Amino acid sequence: MRLGFAVKVLGDGGLPSHDTRRWQSEPSLDVSLDRLEAILRYCAAYEIDMYRMPTGLAPYASHPELPQFRDAPQVFAERLAEVGALARELDVRLSSHPGQYTVLNSEDERVRRLAVEELEVQAELMDAMGLGPEAVVVLHVGGGAGGRDAALDRLEDGFARCSEAARARLVIENDDRTFALTDVLELHRRIGRPVVWDILHHHCHDPDRIPDREALALALATWPDGVTPKIHYSSPKTALEEKDKKLVLPQLRAHADMIDPIGFEHFLTETAAGLPDFDIMLEAKGKDLALLRLRDQLTARGVALTS
Template sequence: MTIVRLGYVAMSVELQNASPSQTMTFAQFEKIKDREAAIRKLERIAISNLENSLRLLKHNAGNQIHFFRLSSRLIPLANHQDLLDWDYITPLMDTLRKLANYIKEHLARIDFHPDHFVVLNTPDKEILRNSLKTLAMHKALLKGMEIDTEHRCVLHVGGGYNDKEKALELFIHNWAYISPSIQKMIMLENDDTTFTVKDTLYLCEKLGVPMVFDYHHHLANHEENDWVTDWERIVATWSHSPLPVKMHISSPRSEKDFRAHADTIDPQMFLDFLHQIKGTVPEIHCMIEAKQKDAALFQLAKDLQGNEGVTWIDQSSFIIE
C-alpha cells in the first residue's frame, strides 16, 4: 500500500479574484515618472500576489489539500537589470510571515517550478547568471515563509543545443559554479522533447539531486516505453530528501496534440501508474498539471471514488492497495 496525496499548480479556477501572478511590464514601470512611486507600485502588486497566495492556501486547507505549487511570478520585475538596487524582500516580510504562520499551522508541502528561462546547462554566462538570480529570489521567498529550502524548486535539464550528451556534461560543468544553498533547492524533471527519464536520472544520480518523474512527459519522449525498470532508481534519488517522492501527472489534450495538457486528468491513466508503483514507496505526492487546476483535482477525486483498492483518507489523499 502507498499513501497518495494530490496537489495542483499556482492558481484556482474555483476561487475568484485570487490571482497570485499579477504583474507590471518594464514599459509600464518606465511610464511612471517618479521611480520611487513606481517601485512602491511593484511592491503593492507583490503584496497582493502574496495575499492571494494566502487565500489559495486557505482554500486548499478548507478542501483538505496539503500539496501546492506557488506561482513563480509573485514579484514582478524582481531580477530586471535596471532594478538591481531594489530590495524587494524587506517590504514583503509582514505578508510572508502571515504565510509562514499559516503553512506551519496546516503542514502544507509547498514548492516552486521556476519558469522555462531558468536554464542551468546554458553555455551563455549571462543566462546562467540570470537563472541563478531567479533561484536566489525563490530561496529568499522560501526563507521569508520559513520553509526549509531543501528540494523545493523543480527544473528541467535545459536546452539540447544539437548535442544532448554535451548538454548533459555542460549541466555538470555549470553545477560547480552554483552555491551549495541553491544546489540544495533543486529537483530535476524529465521533459517531453529532449531529456528522457534515463538522461535525467544520469544527472540526478551523478549530482545527488531528486528526480521528479513526469509520466505524461515520459509517454511523449522516451527511449524505452517501460519506465518501470527505472522506477527503483528514481525512488533512490529521494533517499536523502526529507520529503516524500514527488511526481507530475497530466493527460494529453489529444492524440494529435499529445504534448499539450488536457483540462483534466484521465483517471484510468493515473490508476495504471499507481498500480505499477503501489507498495514501492510509503507515500507519493502527485502534482496535477491540468488546465483546470483545482477543479481538475476535484474531478479526479470524484472519478476515483468507489474504485477497488482506493481508500480515501480525506478529500485529496488516499491509500492505494
C-alpha cells in the same frame, strides 16, 4: 499521498495568484503574499495539500535591469515568515517551477547567469518562509546544443555557480523532447539532486524504453530519506481544436483539461503499488477543478489515495 495543482485557482470564481502589474506600477511581493495566503486558505477549505507557487511571486526580483525589486525577499522577510508558518500549519506542500527562459545550461553566459539569479530568488523566498526540504524548485535540464554530454556538463557548471541554499532547493525533471529519465538520473549522480519524474514526458520521450513502474522506482530512489518525493502527472490532450476554420489534431505532449480517472486509477493500483510514498503534482489545464473532479471520481470508484 498529496495531490497538488499549479498556480491558478479556477474554483469559487477564481483567485489571483500574485501581483501581475507591470513594473511601472510598482508591483509588490507583499501583494503577492496576500494572494498566496488566500490560496492557502482556499486549499485548506477544499482539503488540497499541495500547491505550486507562481515563479513571479516576487515581481521582477530577478530582472537584471530592475534592481530596485531585488531585495523584496529581505524587505518582506517578516511577511514571508508569516505566510510560511500558515502553510506549515495547514500542511500544504509548496513548490515552484521556473519556466522555459530559466536555462541553467545555456551556451549564452548571460542567460546562464540570469538562471542562477532566478534560482537564488526562489531559494530566498522559500528559506524566508521557513519551508522544509520538501519545498523544491523544479527545473528542466535546458538546451541540448553540442549534444547530451556537453549539455549535462553545462548544467553541472551552472549548478556549481548557485549558492548552497539554491542548490539545496533544486530538483531536475525529465522533458518531452530532449532529456529523458536516463539523462536526469545521470545528473542526479553528478550533482546529487533528486529527480522529478513526469509521466507524460516519459511517454513522449523515452529512448531507453523503461517501463513506467521501473522508471517511477528509479526516480523515487533519488530522493533523500525523510523527504517525500514528488512526481508530475497529466493526461494527454485528445480534443480537436478548430483554428481558421480547420480542425487541428492535438499533440501527444499537450496537457488535457482534466485527468483521465481510469488511467490514473491504473497508475495507482498497478504502476505505483508497493513503491515508497510520494506526492503528485497534477498538470492539467483545469487546475484545482481537475484535482477536485479527479478526487471525486476516484472516491466514486472506491480508490483510496492513502493506504
